[in-house]
Amino acid sequence: MTALQAVNSQHAAALKARTAWMASQDGSEPLSTSGTVVQFAEGHEIFAEAEEPEAFFKVVSGVVRVCKFLSDGRRQIEAFHVAGEMFGLELGGERLLCAEAVSDCTLVSYRRRSIETLALKDEKITRQLFQYAMQNLANAQNHSLLLGRRGAAEKMASFLLSQAEHSADGRTVNLAMTRQDIADYLGLTIETVSRSLSQLERQGMIALSNTRELRLKKIEALEDLAA
Amino acid sequence: MTALQAVNSQHAAALKARTAWMASQDGSEPLSTSGTVVQFAEGHEIFAEAEEPEAFFKVVSGVVRVCKFLSDGRRQIEAFHVAGEMFGLELGGERLLCAEAVSDCTLVSYRRRSIETLALKDEKITRQLFQYAMQNLANAQNHSLLLGRRGAAEKMASFLLSQAEHSADGRTVNLAMTRQDIADYLGLTIETVSRSLSQLERQGMIALSNTRELRLKKIEALEDLAA
DNA sequence: CGCTTAATTGATCAGGGTCAATCGTGGTGG
DNA sequence: CCACCACGATTGACCCTGATCAATTAAGCG
Missing domain, CATH: 1.10.10.10 (Winged helix-like DNA-binding domain superfamily/Winged helix DNA-binding domain)
Incomplete structure (x- = not known):
């Protein structure tokens, strides 16, 4: 249980929401017009394991942790995400990880459905998403090296x-x-x-x-x- | 050095190559017409770390290990890939991992360039690739949980x-x-x-x-x- | 100014690493 | 055909790193 005691898990609440404004990082930012700004207070849950993935997120400011739990409460944090990084991208019908705000943070949320239709029209968006997925993959693999050896x-x-x-x-x-x-x-x-x-x-x-x-x-x- | 002694690293050699034939696994197999069958003998290297990624692979039979090395020779195997699984998908200009044949194995190799042009035309291929990438990501994350806790x-x-x-x-x-x-x-x-x-x-x-x-x-x- | 929670530090313990000997199996050559 | 060899796997003895238990200190916060 000792791993659990430090884990806040109150339910998430969006405090603000308006049309997205985003700093571009590599010139093009084809997702910029389609997101919604949301904020989470420190310790609050952004999404839970086994939930249906309705959206994914990009960090504007603050830090997010993405993690898994073992049945006895042991926790493994897979990654910390900071400004500019995307997280919560999942294909299946159920989330494999949960995400929580490490500090107060501002995110842009992209609804899965709307992105999927957008991606069909704009090849740049597809590429962008792929980029993020592969970045997450590379991070996960480095993390394994770190943990194992x-x-x-x-x-x-x-x-x-x-x-x-x-x-x-x-x-x-x-x-x-x-x-x-x-x-x-x-x-x-x-x-x-x-x-x-x-x-x-x-x-x-x-x-x-x-x-x-x-x-x-x-x-x-x-x-x-x-x- | 003890970790290195068991690692075979002779150079890879393609033994056969002809137009791909692939068993379909979920009805649709949009990649089926574009690959090349290649074979690797046990212990041989399929691709090396830091190499330029020219192709990615799907396992037809046999087992492949995908791994990283620490400077002192410690090795971390990220995944074993078996029939039906895709590996070696990378976006950057340099491979982050290396791959070796655990047993004699048959693979289908897809040239990166040709797939990219194909993906532009057929949205199904894009989706398929995304699927594989996300599957690899999920595996890597489970692996972290295993290693860490x-x-x-x-x-x-x-x-x-x-x-x-x-x-x-x-x-x-x-x-x-x-x-x-x-x-x-x-x-x-x-x-x-x-x-x-x-x-x-x-x-x-x-x-x-x-x-x-x-x-x-x-x-x-x-x-x-x-x- | 206490109270609570996070972090540091110390003492002890145990899981897994290291070193080393032995076993088993498969391949080779006499 | 069998003896020998080589290499992988198993087993044992011991050690060391990091976990656990416990006490203390530091830092927020009402």
Whole structure:
């Protein structure tokens, strides 16, 4: 049960909704006119496992976690999604994962039905969706490598480096998630996460400003660790 | 280096090639006319990491492993692909994984370029490809859950059940792969794989006929383990 | 200013890794 | 045909990393 205690699962509520406005990221953004902006407060559920997938989402701001549960409550976070990333794309009649807001966040929601008809008309949309699906796949596969074949410190180093990537200067990291979230993402316990961080700090590779904010001091060394 | 010693990596050779003939699996098989049959001998490489992806493949017979390597030689097998499954679908300019024949196998190869033009004309092909990509994604995500949050015996039970699924009677399993392959798929060592199997046998859940063949005796119990 | 929840730290334990010996099987050559 | 060899698999002994249990500290929040 210990994995469950940190998991908020109140029901989701859309706070605002209007015609989508989206920052484009690679010039073209063919989906821009068809979505709806929705917001979720920290800890709230965006969609649940086994639900019928009616829409998928793109992150505008905030962080979303996408995860699965084992029957005994153990949780595996598959991915954290940040601004610009798409999640919740599923073909079947039932969701395989659930999604929750790690922090307050703003999303654009695309109804599955309307996208499907749109995709028939515009080949660019199809390509775009494919792109997102394949990106998710690549992430999942890297995640497997991380989970299966690395020690605790290696996992942390790897995680921190990936976090630093979507950071402004590439050195300062603002963790949106709790230690429990990190643990469930890396397949570790909260204690081991904490110890790994302390250890990296003792070795001078990182500096913790406070619980949620840190700086990477020796990127080189961290990369060696992450191998 | 111990992980490397079991990895064959001779170069691939196509033995036969003619216009594709394919068994249809769900009525429609829009890709059937556009592929080329190729064969690979056990242990041979189908494509390598970092190579340019020129084609993707569908398994006709045999088993294929798809995997990644860490710089020190540790290997993570992402998936085993059997008859009917598609693999090697990638968008970028560089392959993220490599693929090797676990047993002698027959594949249908689809050239990326020709499929792309075909997909433009036939919406069914696009849909089909999407389907495969999403299936791979779902598999990868289940794999993460397996790797991150389960003990050795649980992993084995889970693996055996999944193998039994593509078996005729759902109880008899013919392992196409070595213990090393299984270990690298489950994120364990060869010894732990062996011990887990012995343990499951001692508990009467399975019966090993020989190294490569076994029967599931207590599916119920195995499912409980796999949770 | 307490109260609650998150995070750190320490002590101990156990699951799985490592090292090493043995077994089994299939292939080869005398 | 059988002895030998090579390689994969099994088994055992021991060790180490990370989990567990428990206590303490830090940080929000009413």
